[in-house]
Amino acid sequence: DTEVTQTPKHLVMGMTNKKSLKCEQHMGHRAMYWYKQKAKKPPELMFVYSYEKLSINESVPSRFSPECPNSSLLNLHLHALQPEDSALYLCASSQDGTAATNEKLFFGSGTQLSVL
C-alpha cells in the first residue's frame, strides 16, 4: 500500500464553522506533512510531524490546528477560516523526515476547501 488517503475530497464551509481534514497512510512512515496549494501556485508547507511530534510550524495562523493521534493519522482542524483560506490542502508522508536522504514524499490527492 503506497497510498496517502485524504478525506473529504471537497469541503465547503462558512466562516463560523468548525471542520476537520483527515489523512491516513499505512506505509509505516513516521513523518507527515500538511501543505496548502492555491490555484496555479506551488504547494506551501504548513506543518510537519515527525514521530508524532510537531517539528515544523511555518507560522500558520491558529485557526489551523494540526493533530497527529498516531503514526498513521494526521488531522487538520479548521475554525473561523477566512475566504482567502480557500485552497487545495495536501497531506504527504515520508520515511522519517529528519535526514537529507532521497526521501520520497508521497502525496494524497488533497481536499479542495472553499470558505464562504
Added chain:
Amino acid sequence: GEDVEQSLFLSVREGDSSVINCTYTDSSSTYLYWYKQEPGAGLQLLTYIFSNMDMKQDQRLTVLLNKKDKHLSLRIADTQTGDSAIYFCAEEDSSYKLIFGSGTRLLVRP
C-alpha cells in the same frame, strides 16, 4: 532566501520531446526533484537527482543538472497526451524542507 524558478507553460506535439527547465539558488541542496501534478490530484514524485550527478535517465525521463549554473532540466522523450500536467521542480533547503518552483504546465497536442 531560496528561490526556484520555472517557465510557466510549454506546448508540444504528441511524439515530440519536451524539455522543462528550472533554476534554483541553494547550492547546498543535496537532492533535486521533479514532481508531476495532474488536475485535481496530489503531487507524484517522478524522479530525483543527487547533486553530485550530471545526468540521470529513467525510461522516457532524462534529468540534466548543471550545478555551476544551478540549472536543472527534465526531458520527456516521445511525449504522450497522458503527460499533460503541471511539473514542479523542487530543491531541499538547509533544513531538508522542499522548496517548489512555480510549476510548468505541459500541454501535449495530438
